[in-house]
Amino acid sequence: MTQLIEQLNSIVGKAAVITDPQEVTPYATDWRKRYFSMPLAVVKPASTAEVAAVVKLCAATRTAIVPQGGNTGLCGGATPLAAEDAGRFVSSGAQIVLKLSRLNRVRAVDPVSNTITVEAGCVLAKLQQAAAAAGRLFPLSLAAEGSCEIGGNLSTNAGGTAVLRYGNARDLVLGLEVVLPDGQIWDGLRGLRKDNTGYDLKQLFVGAEGTLGIITAAVLKLFPRARAKATALVALESPARALELLSHLQGACGDRLTGFELMSAFCLSLVAKHYPATRLPFTQVHPQYVLLELSDTASAENLDATLQEALAKAAERSLVLDAAVAANEAQAAALWALRENIPEAQVHEGQQIKHDISVPISRIAEYIAVTDAELERAFPGVRMVTFGHLGDGNLHYNIAPPAGADEGAFMARASEVSRVVHDSVARFSGSISAEHGLGQYKRDEILRYKSPLEMELMRRIKAALDPRGIMNPGKVL
Numbered sequence: 001m002t003q004l005i006e007q008l009n010s011i012v013g014k015a016a017v018i019t020d021p022q023e024v025t026p027y028a029t030d031w032r033k034r035y036f037s038m039p040l041a042v043v044k045p046a047s048t049a050e051v052a053a054v055v056k057l058c059a060a061t062r063t064a065i066v067p068q069g070g071n072t073g074l075c076g077g078a079t080p081l082a083a084e085d086a087g088r089f090v091s092s093g094a095q096i097v098l099k100l101s102r103l104n105r106v107r108a109v110d111p112v113s114n115t116i117t118v119e120a121g122c123v124l125a126k127l128q129q130a131a132a133a134a135g136r137l138f139p140l141s142l143a144a145e146g147s148c149e150i151g152g153n154l155s156t157n158a159g160g161t162a163v164l165r166y167g168n169a170r171d172l173v174l175g176l177e178v179v180l181p182d183g184q185i186w187d188g189l190r191g192l193r194k195d196n197t198g199y200d201l202k203q204l205f206v207g208a209e210g211t212l213g214i215i216t217a218a219v220l221k222l223f224p225r226a227r228a229k230a231t232a233l234v235a236l237e238s239p240a241r242a243l244e245l246l247s248h249l250q251g252a253c254g255d256r257l258t259g260f261e262l263m264s265a266f267c268l269s270l271v272a273k274h275y276p277a278t279r280l281p282f283t284q285v286h287p288q289y290v291l292l293e294l295s296d297t298a299s300a301e302n303l304d305a306t307l308q309e310a311l312a313k314a315a316e317r318s319l320v321l322d323a324a325v326a327a328n329e330a331q332a333a334a335l336w337a338l339r340e341n342i343p344e345a346q347v348h349e350g351q352q353i354k355h356d357i358s359v360p361i362s363r364i365a366e367y368i369a370v371t372d373a374e375l376e377r378a379f380p381g382v383r384m385v386t387f388g389h390l391g392d393g394n395l396h397y398n399i400a401p402p403a404g405a406d407e408g409a410f411m412a413r414a415s416e417v418s419r420v421v422h423d424s425v426a427r428f429s430g431s432i433s434a435e436h437g438l439g440q441y442k443r444d445e446i447l448r449y450k451s452p453l454e455m456e457l458m459r460r461i462k463a464a465l466d467p468r469g470i471m472n473p474g475k476v477l
Contacts, residue, residue, distance in 0.1 A: 004061055004094070008043055011053045016102070018042040027068060027097045028080060035076040035440065037083065039066065039095045046102040048119075048177060048185060048216040054098060055214065056183025064095040064473050067210035069121065069152030072144040074356070075439030077209045078152065081474045085440070089473035100151050103216055106130045114222040115174060115191040120151025120215050127220075136222040139166035143340055151215045157207035159435030161339075164391035165258045165295075166223065168435070169206065175219035176202040181212070181466040191219045204461065209437050210472040212465045228300035229258075230307040231293045231332035234314075235286035235322040240365035242290050242390055245319045249292065252310040256303070259293040260391035261339050267387045270345040271338055278338065281324035290390070291339050293332075342387055346398065351407050352385060353414045354398045355421050359430035361393040368395075371424040375399060378420055379413070394434040397421060422449065438476045 008017045018024055019041045027042045029035070040063070045051045058065050064086075068078040080086070080095045087093070103119040106127065110116070111134045118127050124145040131138040140153060142160035152158075154176075158169045166172065175190040188202055205213055236242050242262050249257050265285050272278045296303050304325070311323050326332035346352055359367045368386060375382050381402030388395040399417055401410035422432045426449050438446055447455065455477075462469075462477055 004057070004063065005041060007057055008041060008054065008096075011057065012043060012045050012050050016044040016046070018044070024097075027071065027099060030074075030076045030079045031072050032074060035079045035082070037080040037086070037095075039080045039097045042097045042099055044099045044102050048103070048179065051098070051100070051103070051179045051214055051216055052183045052185050054096075055179050055181065058096065058470055059182050059468055061094075062092040062468055062470060064090040064092070064470050065210075065214070066095055066097045066472055067151070067155070067214050068097050068099050069101065069149030069155075070123065070144065070147045071152075072148040073152065073156060073439060074354075074436045075433070075441035077156065077437050077439030077472070077475050081440065085474050089469065091469065098214065100214070100216070101149065103151075104149075107217065109134045109136075109222075110191065111136055111222070113191055114224075115219050116222055117189060117191070117217065117219045118150055119217045120149060120154075122150050124148050124150055124153060131222050132225060134222075135225055137225045138172075138220065138222055140169055140172060143343060150218060150220075154206050154215055154218060155209050156437040157435070159389065159392070159394060161259050161261060161389065163389055163394070164260055165255055170203065172221045173202055173206055173218055174221060176205055176215055177217035178202075178205050178213040178215055181468065181471050185216075186213070189217060189219050204465075207437070209439065209475050211462060211476050212471060214471075224297050226295035227297050228303045229293055229295045229332065230300070230303045231291070231326040231335055232307060232311065233281060233324045233335050233338070234290045234292060234311070234320050235282055236288045236290060236320055237286075238288055238365065239368050239390075241319055242288060243362070243365055244317075245290060245314055246361075246391060248314050248317070248319060249310055252313070253294055253306055256294045256296045256306070257292065257391070258295045259291065260389070261291040261387070262390040262395070263289045263291065263339060263342065263387045264384065265289070266383060267342050267345075267385055268338060270349050270385065271341045274345040274348040275337075275341055278341070279334075280338070281335075282322050286321050289338075291335055339387070342385075343396075346385060346400075349400065351411050352398045352400045353411070353417045354396065355418065355432070356434050356436040357395055357397050357421065357425045357430055357432055358393045358434035359395075359425060359428040361390070363428050364390060364393060364395065367424065367428045367430070368397075371397070371421060374420050374424060375417065379410075379417060381405065382417075393430075418445070425449075440475055443474065443476060 385398040
């Protein structure tokens with residue numbers, strides 16, 4: 001192993017190879033502190049050529065590579081396997097973390113073609129800012145955007161709050177540069193909207209969580225920057241009413257409807273509890289809330305009028321109980337803070353069993369009603385922390401222990417709780433992972449829900465591209 005470290009030093013420089021256990025620890029731990037395992041080293045290349053040289057060396061020595069960006073993932077996809085798992089997946093037993101944060105340049109912005117070319121280590125917020133400086137919008141937006149990196153976003157096919165209008169990360173990719181498991185560099189950095197010349201290779205790597213190769217750069221779509229936004233918080237009786245409101249607004253506002261976020265009353269009670277400065281714009285508590293946003297290149301006055309008229313008609317149809325429309329950017333930011341603070345409020349409240357699921361949009365209300373009832377029967381008193389991107393069928397369907405219950409004892413039953421949730425998802429023709437990926441957290445769970453043929457096809461692709469099995473082993477498959 002000493003020889004391998006020396007060879008890595010010669011490729012990226014001694015300062016970019018970290019082996020001291022204290023310095024390695026932050027890279028060996030996932031964001032949720034669920035997984036921890038010490039790699040042989042953390043390697044920080046500064047260019048695609050250096051990534052390729054490191055991969056070629058690891059292929060020759062059968063050293064496993066765990067690609068890592070901002071390390072904000074929620075399923076353990078960017079941290080090394082524990083020793084007991086490594087024995088199943090890592091032939092040599094050795095793993096390195098390949099940290100891509102030094103590949104952080106914005107290589108090009110083309111406002112005419114509406115594209116931006118960036119390296120994998122570019123922080124999402126920096127990418128957004130570069131697009132804005134060119135008068136354009138890069139629409140991928142999520143809570144971790146100040147620290148997550150675009151390579152990780154693409155590797156997990158990140159979603160976020162604007163999927164309703166712009167799609168997932170997969171929909172924003174035009175071209176990729178990828179280092180393959182043998183160290184070859186595939187230059188697919190083409191900014192074409194149409195390229196019908198065979199298999200769409202780039203889509204193999206989006207959502208693959210680094211198991212087929214390492215994304216080092218990408219050409220991404222940009223959009224006209226909105227001149228105006230209109231934001232509102234709407235109170236409703238139920239998720240079923242929220243679906244009716246979604247359909248109504250899509251008809252009234254078209255693709256100007258950018259965000260449509262469902263939040264239960266309990267979610268907002270946690271935010272109010274743990275963020276005392278929070279103020280809800282309503283005098284009474286309502287069962288459900290939707291945070292919605294319109295955006296357009298037209299004037300703010302036109303957009304505000306469109307929203308006001310749409311909400312007035314929704315009220316006439318008894319779809320909404322109350323509504324508060326932001327009068328300025330500060331009020332809009334305060335409304336968005338209600339949604340964005342839910343995950344942190346959950347952390348402050350204590351441990352919860354979390355799920356990132358999707359079902360057909362038309363069946364979301366039914367799914368919530370049926371699954372809530374099943375969980376109450378099986379685990380009386382559980383508290384549901386349900387929120388998410390209703391407009392694209394994605395719920396963060398989380399379960400807190402009953403008030404006053406033994407938290408540790410409840411968490412010990414996490415697999416039983418998740419089985420109820422995921423089996424219900426399957427009955428509703430949904431997915432147990434909407435935007436967080438599988439990682440090592442759901443690697444074995446997915447076997448219950450994907451067909452044997454699907455799993456076999458995935459294994460064939462993995463074997464064809466990574467026959468040595470060195471690329472992020474034990475994740476996804």
